[in-house]
Amino acid sequence: MRRFLALALLLLGAVSTAAAQRVRVEATLENGTNRPRVRTINLFDDPQWREAIASSYPIRLNYQLDLWRSRFLFAENLNSRKWAFVISRQAVLDVYTLTTIIAGREPIVERFASLNDLRLRIEMPLPISGVGPSRDGTFWYSLKLGISTLSADEFSEFERYLQGNSGGGGGGIGAALLRMALPKESLVAETARFTVGGRP
Amino acid sequence: MTPTRLVLLATLMLAPPLAAQDPVGIDFSRPAADSSRRREIPDSVLVRAMAHYNDPSTTRVSGNVELPLGNVWRGTQALHRGQLRIDGRVEGDLLVINGDVRITGSGVVTGSVTVLGGRILVDGGGTVGGAQVEYPETAPLTLTPDGRLIRQAPRRSLTDFTSASRTFTWRNFETTLRADPGSYNRVEGFPLEFGPSIVWHRNEQSRLILDLVGIVRTASDPTESRRTLGWRGRLAVMRNGQHPMTIGLRGGSVIAPVADQPYQTIESGLGAFLLRRDWRDWYAMRSIGVFADLTLRPTLHLSAGVDQSRERTVSAVDAFSLLRGNEAWRPNPLVDDGKYLTFSASATLDTRDDRRRPTSGWYLRSDVRYVTSDELTPATLPQEIRTAMPTSNYDALEMDLDLRRYQRLGPEQSLHVRLTGGGWLAGNRLTIQRRRAMNGTDPLAGYGFRFVNCDRRRRPDPALPALCDRQLAVQVEYRRTLDLNLSSRIGNTTVGLQRPDLVIFGDAGSAWLAGSGAGRVPSNRIQSIAEWRSDIGVGLDVGTFGVYVAKALADPEPIRFGLRVTRRF
Numbered sequence: 153m154r155r156f157l158a159l160a161l162l163l164l165g166a167v168s169t170a171a172a173q174r175v176r177v178e179a180t181l182e183n184g185t186n187r188p189r190v191r192t193i194n195l196f197d198d199p200q201w202r203e204a205i206a207s208s209y210p211i212r213l214n215y216q217l218d219l220w221r222s223r224f225l226f227a228e229n230l231n232s233r234k235w236a237f238v239i240s241r242q243a244v245l246d247v248y249t250l251t252t253i254i255a256g257r258e259p260i261v262e263r264f265a266s267l268n269d270l271r272l273r274i275e276m277p278l279p280i281s282g283v284g285p286s287r288d289g290t291f292w293y294s295l296k297l298g299i300s301t302l303s304a305d306e307f308s309e310f311e312r313y314l315q316g317n318s319g320g321g322g323g324g325i326g327a328a329l330l331r332m333a334l335p336k337e338s339l340v341a342e343t344a345r346f347t348v349g350g351r352p
Numbered sequence: 353m354t355p356t357r358l359v360l361l362a363t364l365m366l367a368p369p370l371a372a373q374d375p376v377g378i379d380f381s382r383p384a385a386d387s388s389r390r391r392e393i394p395d396s397v398l399v400r401a402m403a404h405y406n407d408p409s410t411t412r413v414s415g416n417v418e419l420p421l422g423n424v425w426r427g428t429q430a431l432h433r434g435q436l437r438i439d440g441r442v443e444g445d446l447l448v449i450n451g452d453v454r455i456t457g458s459g460v461v462t463g464s465v466t467v468l469g470g471r472i473l474v475d476g477g478g479t480v481g482g483a484q485v486e487y488p489e490t491a492p493l494t495l496t497p498d499g500r501l502i503r504q505a506p507r508r509s510l511t512d513f514t515s516a517s518r519t520f521t522w523r524n525f526e527t528t529l530r531a532d533p534g535s536y537n538r539v540e541g542f543p544l545e546f547g548p549s550i551v552w553h554r555n556e557q558s559r560l561i562l563d564l565v566g567i568v569r570t571a572s573d574p575t576e577s578r579r580t581l582g583w584r585g586r587l588a589v590m591r592n593g594q595h596p597m598t599i600g601l602r603g604g605s606v607i608a609p610v611a612d613q614p615y616q617t618i619e620s621g622l623g624a625f626l627l628r629r630d631w632r633d634w635y636a637m638r639s640i641g642v643f644a645d646l647t648l649r650p651t652l653h654l655s656a657g658v659d660q661s662r663e664r665t666v667s668a669v670d671a672f673s674l675l676r677g678n679e680a681w682r683p684n685p686l687v688d689d690g691k692y693l694t695f696s697a698s699a700t701l702d703t704r705d706d707r708r709r710p711t712s713g714w715y716l717r718s719d720v721r722y723v724t725s726d727e728l729t730p731a732t733l734p735q736e737i738r739t740a741m742p743t744s745n746y747d748a749l750e751m752d753l754d755l756r757r758y759q760r761l762g763p764e765q766s767l768h769v770r771l772t773g774g775g776w777l778a779g780n781r782l783t784i785q786r787r788r789a790m791n792g793t794d795p796l797a798g799y800g801f802r803f804v805n806c807d808r809r810r811r812p813d814p815a816l817p818a819l820c821d822r823q824l825a826v827q828v829e830y831r832r833t834l835d836l837n838l839s840s841r842i843g844n845t846t847v848g849l850q851r852p853d854l855v856i857f858g859d860a861g862s863a864w865l866a867g868s869g870a871g872r873v874p875s876n877r878i879q880s881i882a883e884w885r886s887d888i889g890v891g892l893d894v895g896t897f898g899v900y901v902a903k904a905l906a907d908p909e910p911i912r913f914g915l916r917v918t919r920r921f
Contacts (some may be wrong), residue, residue, distance in 0.1 A: 218760065229712050229760040232705055233380050244416040244435040245454040247473065254378065263473065282381025294762070338835065338851060340764070 174198060179217070179295040179341040180277070186284055186346050188217060188293045189277040196271050200336070201299065205248075205267070210240035210302040210310070215295065219283055222290040222345070230291075233283050238302065238310060239270065250274070251310075288349025292342055299337040393468055393487045398503070401468055402493065404447050405430045405501040412499065421458050428463075432495060438478075445482065449491050449501065455480065468493075526551045534567070535621035538630040538668040538681040539578070540607050541571030547583075561588045567606065571671040578636050578666045582606050588643075596647045602659075603640035607666060610635065610687070610784070611752075611774070612818035614791035614801070616918045628673035628681065631801060633817065635687040635785050638662045641694075653700045663785060664689040665731075685817035688741065688783035690728035696721045704758060709895070709919070711766045711831075715756040719774075723748050723786070731784055736808050736871065737819050738781045748779040750786060756921060764833040770795075770921045775822030776866055782821060789818035790863035790885060793914050795825040795921075797859060797902035798887025800909070804863045808871070818863075824878055825861025827921060831893070853893040855900070857920070860886035893919065 175198045178191040192213065196202045204211055214236050220227045236253040248270040252260040264270040285291050302310060404410060411427055415434040419425060423440035430447040438446075438459035446453065446461050450469035455461060457477030464482030465472055468491035472484050494504040517530040527550050534543035547565040554560060567582035588600025610633045615623065624630040641659030648654060668684040697720050704713035723746075730741035752774035759767045772795060776782045789806070792799030806820035807813055831853045838849040862884040865872045873879045889902030891914075900914040 226761055232712055232760065234705075235378055242435055242452065244418060244437050245452060245473065246437075247454065252378070254380075261471075263471075265475075279377040281377065281379040296764075338833075 175201065175299065175337065175339065177295060177297045177339040177341045178277075179293055179343045181293075181343050181346060182279060186291070186348065188280045188283065188295075188343055190215065190217065190280060190295055191277045192274055192297065195274055195299075196267060198337075204301055205239060205241055208241045208243045210238055210307050212300050212302050213237040213239070214298040214300075216297075217280060217283060218294045218296075219285060220292050220294060221285065222292075230285060231283060233280070237274075239274075240307070285348050290345055290347045292345045294343075295341045297339045297341075299339075301336070393489055393491055397468065397485075397487070398491065398493065401447060401449060401466065401491070402501045402503075404428060404445070404466075405432070405449065410447075414495075419459075432501065449493055524553045526553065530565075535617050536625040536671075537607070537621065537632065537634060538624055538671050539571075539573075539634040539666050539684055540567075540569040541669070541671040542569075543582070543607065544568045544570065557593060558589060558591045561586070561590060561600075563587075565604075569607075571669045573667065573669045575667045575669075577664075578607060579605075598645040599643070601640070601642055602657075605636075605638045607634050608637040608663075609633070610818065611786045612788050612791070612802075612823075614794040619917055622917065624671070624673065626674045628676040628679055630668075630682065631791075633685050633687075633785075633815070634666060636664050636666045651701060651703050653702075654698070656697045657695075659694045659696070660691070661694065662691050663687060663783075683813075683815040685784065685813060685815035686731040687785040688728060688730040690725045690730075690746075690783070692723055692725045692783075694721055694723045710758045710768075712758050712760045715754070715758075717752075717754045719752040721750050721786075722779075723750070723783070728783075733784075733819070734809055736869075737806060737865065739867075741781060741783075746780050748782055748786075749777040750775060750782060751777055761830075764835075766831050768827075768829045768831065768921065770827040771825075772827070772921075773822065773824035775820070775863075784817060784819070787818050788820045788823035788863050790820070790823055790825070790861050793912070794916075795827050795859055796861055796885055796887055796904075797857070797889050797900055797914055797920075798904035798909060798912055799885060799907070800912075803885065806863060806865050820863035821866040822873075822878075823861070823863035825859065827857065827859045829855050829857035829920065831855050849894055852895070853898075855891040855893055855898065855920070856889075857891065857900075857902075858886065858888045859902075860884045891920075 175195045176193045178193065180189050180191070181187065182189055195211075195213075196205065201211055214234070216232060216234050218232045219230045221230055234255065238251040238253065239248065240251075241248050246265075248264040248267060250262045250264065250270060250273060252262075262273065264273065283293075405412065407428065409427060410430050411425065412430050412432065413434075414432045416436075417431060417434060418437045419440040419442065421439040425440070425442045425444070427444045428447065429442055429444060430449070431451055431453075432449045434451045436446075436448060436451060436453045438453065438455045438461065440459065442461040442463070445463035446465045448465075448467040448470055451467070452470040452473065453465060453467055454473040455465070455475065455478035457475045459475075460479045460481075462481040464485065465480050466485040468487050469489065470486075471488055472486045474480060474484075492504045493501050496502055516532075517528050519526060519528045521527075527548055529546075529548050531544070531546040534540075534545050536542055545565050545567050547563070549564075550562045552560040563586040565584050567584070569578070569580050569582065572580070582605045584602075584604025584606050586600055586602045588598050590596065590598045613620075613632055615631050620631045639659050639661035641657055641661075643655065643657035643659075645653065645655040665686050666684060668681045671681065699716075699718050701714060701716040704710035704715055725746040726744040728741065728743050728746050730743070754770070754772045756768065756770040759769070761767055775788050787806075789802040790796065790799075790804035792801050792803045796803070802816045802818060804820065805816055805818050807817065833851050834854050836849060836852060860881075862879045864879045866875045868874065885907065886905045887902045888905065889900055891898050891900030896917070898916045898919070900916065900920075901911060902914065903909070903911050
């Protein structure tokens with residue numbers, strides 16, 4: 153009996169360890185405001201993504217944040233915002249880069265000397281501005297994250313895009329990167345509901 | 353959070369290790385940047401870089417290179433396409449073309465460091481004696497086979513992959529030679545299209561475009577109803593600014609599809625080439641006209657045109673198809689030959705989040721056409737289909753409408769609704785090439801091709817022409833992404849099913865003859881809903897293609913299976 157208990161505990165431990173290693177995404181509201189915050193956790197604890205980045209395979213994270221309003225029959229989707237992160241490692245320089253892609257904007261490239269620095273940046277809660285409701289009602293945000301790797305061709309295009317050779321912020325590979333890729337992993341999260349104005 | 357992580361986090365926030373340009377966070381309230389303001393590498397810098405690189409005394413390397421600690425390079429060093437890590441010492445200047453350089457804490461460069469198409473990273477302790485010049489934009493330079501650095505012609509865009517093209521630039525003129533297979537059909541075979549597109553960039557605000565396309569038809573026509581060669585062209589002035597506008601002339605001698613066009617162009621071409629099923633009818637058109645396009649907002653587009661055309665019947669020929677080569681092609685129906693003057697206007701509102709795979713937003717397209725003719729030779733149709741047509745003083749007003757709503761119901765599900773229709777509004781009856789039908793598969797997946805085509809003759813035309821005055825259809829579909837991954841990666845290519853969409857749909861629609869008389873629907877009404885055809889079905893859309901099964905609700909039609917290489921709508 154004791155052996156069964158030990159085995160069960162061991163299995164539970166294994167399961168919980170495995171669960172802890174899965175990438176997660178969180179969508180929360182900032183304290184005292186209706187501003188959403190997005191957090192991606194354990195990305196590099198997941199062996200498939202850790203190995204991909206170690207092997208210099210670029211990783212793409214496609215985010216889609218939707219604002220929903222409670223309605224009688226079904227919820228109303230008020231707006232939908234997309235952005236993407238592309239994480240890559242330049243093996244020779246031993247530098248990690250995080251590129252933020254937003255439609256119509258110049259890409260933002262951040263560089264990190266170690267994976268740990270990059271992990272801290274990725275796991276920091278990311279406040280999202282300019283997406284809030286402009287009317288009264290009960291609302292919430294839903295977040296969809298698709299994670300995939302970039303093929304060699306896509307990465308070549310992506311590098312050219314970064315260097316301004318593929319049509320600027322809105323078109324070409326930039327727009328393609330903002331579209332949800334066929335993800336290897338797809339995660340969703342929702343914030344708590346909040347009310348704006350006196351009448352829900 | 354442990355103290356160590358807190359210290360690391362604070363360090364990151366206060367002084368990010370390697371230049372985080374923006375504070376953490378995403379602000380969608382900021383206006384979009386003007387991408388045209390990207391900093392280009394000045395011509396003088398490119399010229400200097402080429403001179404340095406091509407100088408015989410320069411040491412040239414390419415690819416990923418490391419200079420280890422304790423090693424010394426002397427003289428000017430140049431790297432093309434790659435990454436350079438300097439742990440050692442460079443006594444001289446350093447030039448990197450389309451690559452990055454990192455000078456580590458032990459690295460020293462006594463001269464200047466110039467990076468075109470990349471970035472310079474200097475760690476704490478790293479030394480650069482001279483100037484640091486950095487242009488992240490790709491340097492438009494390339495190597496010749498003998499290793500000289502020269503200017504590069506502009507690169508093709510991603511959308512050009514379906515056609516072969518080559519672009520040459522001379523001063524402000526950009527010439528693109530293009531070749532495209534066109535859409536396969538039973539009248540032309542492959543209409544091979546080729547020709548130049550010349551763009552004169554007059555200034556930042558305007559450009560002049562001349563497109564000339566020659567067409568070679570691969571299938572021979574023993575009836576000589578059309579020529580082997582065709583052409584089309586366009587001369588236009590484009591003006592940028594807050595409301596981009598294009599005005600121009602257009603013309604051509606082409607084989608054009610009639611108004612009734614089930615399926616997308618690519619599906620029609622594939623059906624004809626592979627299965628000997630050409631879902632469109634064709635006529636020969638020679639035309640010349642003027643047009644104007646105006647973009648009022650990124651989501652709102654208006655256009656108008658006036659065209660004079662000569663239109664006439666062409667025959668289906670014995671074009672090749674991969675399968676069913678022994679079957680005869682469906683004949684190409686007669687059209688009303690004549691010389692037409694067409695005034696057209698269209699408006700498009702498109703607020704969809706993604707044009708390829710939309711999940712939210714509106715799409716509205718409306719076209720109105722006023723067609724006149726003083727030289728008309730109409731084909732004979734029975735009175736119960738069309739009243740007698742004049743041979744001069746002909747005029748008719750018609751319109752098309754396509755209204756769609758994409759409504760997201762959740763992160764993985766959405767509801768799509770479409771109202772589509774078109775046809776006669778006023779004036780004389782429509783010519784055959786402008787008439788409609790209610791088509792199976794697209795939009796009604798549960799029915800066959802031109803299930804309602806208004807051909808009331810005792811012996812219907814085997815060409816199955818679309819002969820209705822009006823057509824209207826409603827489509828509703830619910831999509832849910834399935835968390836299903838049946839794929840594997842072979843090299844860089846993913847093969848298999850990845851998160852397909854389950855599609856549950858219903859369609860209803862009809863086509864009818866308008867006017868007074870038996871079997872016609874009064875002009876100011878639509879056909880009674882009770883007489884509409886309807887179907888329900890289910891499908892699986894994997895992105896590149898979708899498979900569907902549908903059943904007609906009222907008619908004893910068999911269950912129909914369909915394969916689409918584009919979205920239903």
